Amino acid sequence: MSKVELKGYMEEAERPFNLRTALDEANRCLVCYDAPCSKACPAGTDPARFIRALKFRNVKGGIETIRENNPLGGICAKVCPYDQLCQGACSMTGIDKPIRIGKIQSFLIEQEEAFKMHVVKAPAEKKEGKVACIGAGPASLTCARELAKAGYSVTIFEREQRAGGMASYGIVPSRLPQKVVDHDIQLIADLGVQFVFGHEVKREDLEPFDAVFVGTGLWDAKIPSIEGAGLPGVYSAVDYLKKAGTEKEAFHAGKTVIVVGLGDVAVDCATTAKLLGAEDVRIMYRRTIEEAPADMDELKYALSLGVGITTGFYPVSAKGNGKLEIVEAAGFRDKEAKMTLSADTLVFATGQKAEKLDILDDLPISGKGTIEAQENGFVSGKVFAAGDVVNGGQTVVQAVADAKLTAAEIIAYLEKKGV
Ligand SMILES: Cc1cc2nc3c(=O)[nH]c(=O)nc-3n(C[C@H](O)[C@H](O)[C@H](O)COP(=O)(O)OP(=O)(O)OC[C@H]3O[C@@H](n4cnc5c(N)ncnc54)[C@H](O)[C@@H]3O)c2cc1C
Ligand code: SF4
Known part of the structure; x- marks a missing residue:
């Protein structure tokens, strides 16, 4: 894998806010009395409060609100499906664009890190438990x-x-x-x-x-029990992403990659394959794009990288001489439809389940x-x-x-x- 490919995979595509752009965004907030954004955050991070603090240039107060309420405020700021949560509830939506709450949250967390702040402390007196x-x-x-x-x-x-x-x-x-x-x-x-x-x-x-x-x-991956599922080159989504993240330069994304499924995990696999140098990456999904659970912005990003999509098909067998070479697929609604595709990598992003945990009784x-x-x-x-x-x-x-x-x-x- 080249240095350029690894850079694209490791680095964020979007530029972060600086103090000026973060303040501009906070100043667009209407300071709603009923704070619908805060009500829509499952973790109670209270965006209305940290945005108001930032409006008054109280960066520390904003950080305190996030950290007290959400121990993973940094991670959430990057990956929350905001459009369905805080930003989706923002009153500015009908007037203009919603306030970019995730980006403001990211900005405040970056300040916390830059100034090495510890706003939450353990009590001096420990309990026995x-x-x-x-x-x-x-x-x-x-x-x-x-x-x-x-x-x-x-x-x-x-x-x-x-x-x-x-x-x-x-x-x-x-x-x-x-x-x-x-x-x-x-x-x-x-x-x-x-x-x-x-x-x-x-x-x-x-x-x-x-x-x-x-x-x-x-x-534990839910992989359909099709012929050839055990061939080298066939992966579960989690194994593929984990290998990519841990092996870095040594990871081979594959040359011709088929990702099965069209949820967020499938899109992450396809993006990873493309960013890490695969020539031809195709998502195969048995239903239509409109029925897919994937975040459409993430899907658009994958498409912009050159990822292709085949809908209405699902794989029925994987074949090859000692390693994956061919994937045979059948129509999901059109029972007569069939296709054969060349591929050296097949990734199943078709769901996960819990592994058996037998260390606890009566679980x-x-x-x-x-x-x-x-x-x-x-x-x-x-x-x-x-x-x-x-x-x-x-x-x-x-x-x-x-x-x-x-x-x-x-x-x-x-x-x-x-x-
Ligand atoms: C590819 C992908 C993309 C995702 N994208 C998003 C996203 O954009 N936004 C979002 O909000 N969520 C996303 N999610 C979902 C999100 O990551 C999960 O909902 C979240 O991580 C769940 O946290 P958890 O602690 O319950 O489980 P996990 O994150 O799965 O953590 C469980 C931990 O337990 C460890 N473990 C398991 N068994 C044992 C054992 N027997 N002994 C010791 N340790 C054990 C595992 O190694 C792991 O570290 C995504 C998930 C995936 C797979
Ligand atoms: S970005 Fe996530 S954690 Fe932050 S307010 Fe919105 S939903 Fe809550």
């Missing part, structure tokens, strides 16, 4: 931050070598630079949260803890392969869970919202236990 979090994705990181802020000792067990979950291993760095993820994580580690990396948790690891939070996400698993938890995250005994592993796979901001709620429940449980 100890909590284990399994997985170091957005859900566990949020839960850990809320518990550390309340004075509890928290240990996060993560089987990979780095924290962040899908924010580090799934979402492409051109949308979410790793330094943004690392900054959010560093502030959580600075509160005294302990990380144990490269560790598959065992039953005995959890015994000393008063409560256990499960935030293991969805890491109730739903038919969809998620953990069945109560709305407040309680599972059973001392076990709580939240994030993708419970909600079936949504967004970072939803994982933050769910884990905040669950952390409050864990605190109530520990207080009742007297630790």
Whole structure:
């Protein structure tokens, strides 16, 4: 992979705000009495408040609002589906364009990093209670931050070598630079949260803890059982994106790549393949573009890079002599339609499910392969869970919202236990 290709993959396509452009944008805000943007943020980040602070040039106050409310304010600012959340609710929408809330949030977080600010601190007096979090994705990181802020000792067990979950291993760095993820994580580690990396948790690891939070996400790919699914060159989306993110220069994106599916994950795979040097990248989707769940702006960006789309087809077999060479596809609605395409790489972005976690007894698993938890995250005994592993796979901001709620429940449980 050339240096130019790696640069395109690692660097954000959009320029950030500076103080002048951030102030200009904040000054467009109507300061609505009912703040619909704040009501539309699942995590309670309170954009109306941080935009008002910035309007009055109170940068520190703006940062405090974001950080107090959202431990992953930096990540969310980059990847939230704003149009469906805060920005979608902005009163300026009908008058002019909505306020660019995500970009203002990013600007404030960049100031926090530049001035090395620590607005959230752990209390001087520690509580006795100890909590284990399994997985170091957005859900566990949020839960850990809320518990550390309340004075509890928290240990996060993560089987990979780095924290962040899908924010580090799934979402492409051109949308979410790793330094943004690392900054959010560093502030959580600075509160005294302990990380144990490269560790598959065992039953005995959890015994000393008063409560256990499960935030293991969805890491088992749903790959259709077609002929040739095991051939070299056939990947799950998460494996493909993880290889791209970890192997960097050594990664071979493939020459002719077919990505199956048309959700955000599929678009990320196609963008990654194109940015990392694949010549011909094609998304194959069994329905129509109008029916696809993908974010249309992200899809337009992929198309602008030269990614092609074939709709109405799905793969029925993968063939090749020792490695993938040909993909055969059939019509989804037109049962007679058939096509054969040359490809050396086939990526299935057709969904994820939870992996089996047999270290905890009686973990109730739903038919969809998620953990069945109560709305407040309680599972059973001392076990709580939240994030993708419970909600079936949504967004970072939803994982933050769910884990905040669950952390409050864990605190109530520990207080009742007297630790
Ligand atoms: C390609 C892709 C693009 C996405 N794009 C967006 C986007 O643009 N915007 C958005 O908001 N969301 C996006 N998402 C979704 C978002 O990343 C997830 O909703 C979010 O990361 C869920 O957080 P989580 O903590 O529940 O799970 P995860 O992020 O999956 O984290 C789970 C962690 O648990 C670890 N783990 C699992 N099992 C074990 C075990 N047994 N022991 C120890 N550790 C374990 C995993 O290694 C991982 O680090 C995207 C997801 C993908 C895959
Ligand atoms: S966290 Fe996301 S949804 Fe909430 S205000 Fe920030 S950008 Fe909007």
